[in-house]
Amino acid sequence: MPNDSSRLDALLEVLAQLDTEAVTSERGDLDLLDTAELVRRMNAEDQGVSIAVAERADEIARAVDGITQRFRRGGRLIYIGAGTAGRIGVLDASECPPTFGTDPSMVVGLIAGGDTAIRSAVEDAEDDADAAEQELRALGLTERDTVVGISASGRTPYVVGGLRYARGIGALTAAIASNHNSDIGAAAKIAIEIVTGPEFISGSTRLKAGTAQKLVVNMLTTLSMIKLGKTYRGVMVDLVVTNEKLHARSIRTVMQLAGVGIDDATQALRLAGGSVKLALLTLATGADVERATAALSAADGILREAILALS
Known part of the structure; x- marks a missing residue:
């Protein structure tokens, strides 16, 4: 957390520029609406997510091809993220062995704060820019592997640090963000920036941003497994x-x-x-x-x- 006014001012300025943090006037009456209307409005918001994902089809395809090539050379796919984004990576990784008969080490999910953060929030863990590098080193990351960083804001230090380390040793890197010109996009070889716009509840990126992330990771593993003959x-x-x-x-x-x-x-x-x-x-x-x-x-x-x- 920021510990002085200058750092706080800088963070506030960054947040003000993020689409996922925007507050829109048309949602000012949500607490006054009946439940059916709330359902309709939230569902209407969600319908734009798949369209936003489709706009990044070329980048997703590049990532799938790169992941597949590295799988064929014995490489792994490693997700890194914090909070909701980290949990989505862990979930996708955990579903691969029963679905595709893969070894649990083939697709791995790392989350800031470790396994505790899967069930309980460890909010300050995402600010540790060195933690992901340490965890990737412990996994013995090599140039045959792929590291996919996931962050709605696109600026999570844990993810940025991990991607920079992975790219530095020659691993394929990809970033899934929900804002343009993201820090994680700049740190990765392939930037998958899916701008889903302001959240139904401002800043709650487990909503549209999280849905977009889930759609993309579904594609990364499912399509690479199809290409591997699974x-x-x-x-x-x-x-x-x-x-x-x-x-x-x-x-x-x-x-x-x-x-x-x-x-x-x-x-x-x-x-x-x-x-x-x-x-x-x-x-x-x-x-x-x-x-x-x-x-x-x-x-x-x-x-x-x-x-x-x-x-």
Whole structure:
């Protein structure tokens, strides 16, 4: 926190220039509206978020291609952020192993203040410009990795410091901000600046800014995983079966994509050791598990290419 009047004045000046901190006159009557009208107004505000994200499609595509290239070289995707932005990165990272069958170390979320900050606010942690660098060093960051910084204001010291360190050692860097000409955008190679405008509640960047951040991180991991062959015909084929629902989904996936009944799907999955992708390949080509496994390996795990190779 600022500890003298000059620093406070400087911070106030910065905040006054941020779209996410703006106060607009049309929201001055929110406390007087009935609930249905509040719902309509907030929903109307949210409808502009996807449009704002679409305007940054080229930058997002560049990031996806860069992330995919580094994944293929054994690199990782590491999110860094504070508060809501940090939690969004942690959430996206935590969903990758069950969805795509990835190792937990492949996509990592770092949040200012550590794991405690996932559930409880650690507001001053974001001001530590050196903390992210220390955490990235501890992870053994290399030039094969990608670091994506997330900050609605675009000026969070924790994120700026981490991106500068990552870029300095040659890692790919990208920044997701909600304001133009952001500090994190300047620190990163790829600036994804999605200006969603004043928040429904001024300064509450868990709203439109947070929604935009969630849409972008969804794209970064989902689209890179598609390019890595983690899906087939729009369906997850590398999911990890960890509960009854996912077991049923794996059987259903094999039934749908291979056009077989439940008995054949269950048998193929059993022989494939529970691998949906391997079961599909054996059913599509008639190859045994050993031959299918070798074909998948030669195709870098891309099912479509393995099917062509065995057909």
